[in-house]
Amino acid sequence: EVQLVESGGVVVQPGGSLRLSCAASGFTFDDYTMHWVRQAPGKGLEWVSLINWDGRSTYYADSVKGRFTISRDNNKNSLYLQMNGLVTEDTALYYCAKDALHYYYSYMDVWGKGTTVTVSS
Amino acid sequence: EIVLTQSPGTLSLSPGERGTLSCRASQSVSSSYLAWYQQKPGQAPRLLIYGASSRATGIPDRFSGSGSGTDFTLTISRLESEDFAVYYCQQYGSSPYAFGQGTKLEIK
Numbered sequence: 710e711v712q713l714v715e716s717g718g719v720v721v722q723p724g725g726s727l728r729l730s731c732a733a734s735g736f737t738f739d740d741y742t743m744h745w746v747r748q749a750p751g752k753g754l755e756w757v758s759l760i761n762w763d764g765r766s767t768y769y770a771d772s773v774k775g776r777f778t779i780s781r782d783n784n785k786n787s788l789y790l791q792m793n794g795l796v797t798e799d800t801a802l803y804y805c806a807k808d809a810l811h812y813y814y815s816y817m818d819v820w821g822k823g824t825t826v827t828v829s830s
Numbered sequence: 831e832i833v834l835t836q837s838p839g840t841l842s843l844s845p846g847e848r849g850t851l852s853c854r855a856s857q858s859v860s861s862s863y864l865a866w867y868q869q870k871p872g873q874a875p876r877l878l879i880y881g882a883s884s885r886a887t888g889i890p891d892r893f894s895g896s897g898s899g900t901d902f903t904l905t906i907s908r909l910e911s912e913d914f915a916v917y918y919c920q921q922y923g924s925s926p927y928a929f930g931q932g933t934k935l936e937i938k
Binding site for chain 1 (some may be wrong): 867
């Protein structure tokens with residue numbers, strides 16, 4: 710069974726840092742682009758970032774560019790999101806999602822259940 | 831940057847009725863790289879449609895997608911109780927891979 714399990718979400722103060730993790734199983738992890746998508750409480754979905762299969766190409770939403778860094782460890786079947794300079798607007802449920810196509814950037818066919826990040830003093 | 835605008839914000843219909851949801855892009859979406867997702871309360875999104883009109887695995891044929899360029903539509907032919915949820919469109923033709931703001935489909 711294809712599965713994504715996020716972890717690392719906690720309550721953090723404004724200006725703080727946090728690293729989210731996503732453990733993948735049930736598929737050949739290093740064949741696929743991976744995404745982070747977030748959802749603020751009561752709001753819609755916001756695409757955050759993607760990383761290609763070998764980690765050499767990354768893209769970010771303008772709202773997180775320069776503060777967040779996406780990375781992956783294909784030996785550990787894991788995806789990460791390093792979040793620095795956190796602001797209250799970063800409070801959200803963060804989803805890890807698998808791209809649907811091999812070696813391409815496209816839509817997301819598998820999602821984790823998410824991990825909650827709360828930025829508050 | 832492509833901005834997606836979904837309408838209406840809320841759609842109130844009865845089971846058995848036909849639902850039509852719209853997604854309009856601020857500029858043309860290349861190669862119809864548009865997807866639709868369904869999200870129910872407390873759940874992760876679920877892929878419904880990709881490539882503007884192709885149904886994802888396991889999606890009932892009452893769901894259909896259409897459109898190209900800047901105008902896209904998700905149609906649910908005969909609403910069932912489990913279809914009442916929030917629906918999002920997303921373009922994946924160019925970064926940032928933005929979502930629309932969502933349409934809430936509620937029971938009338």
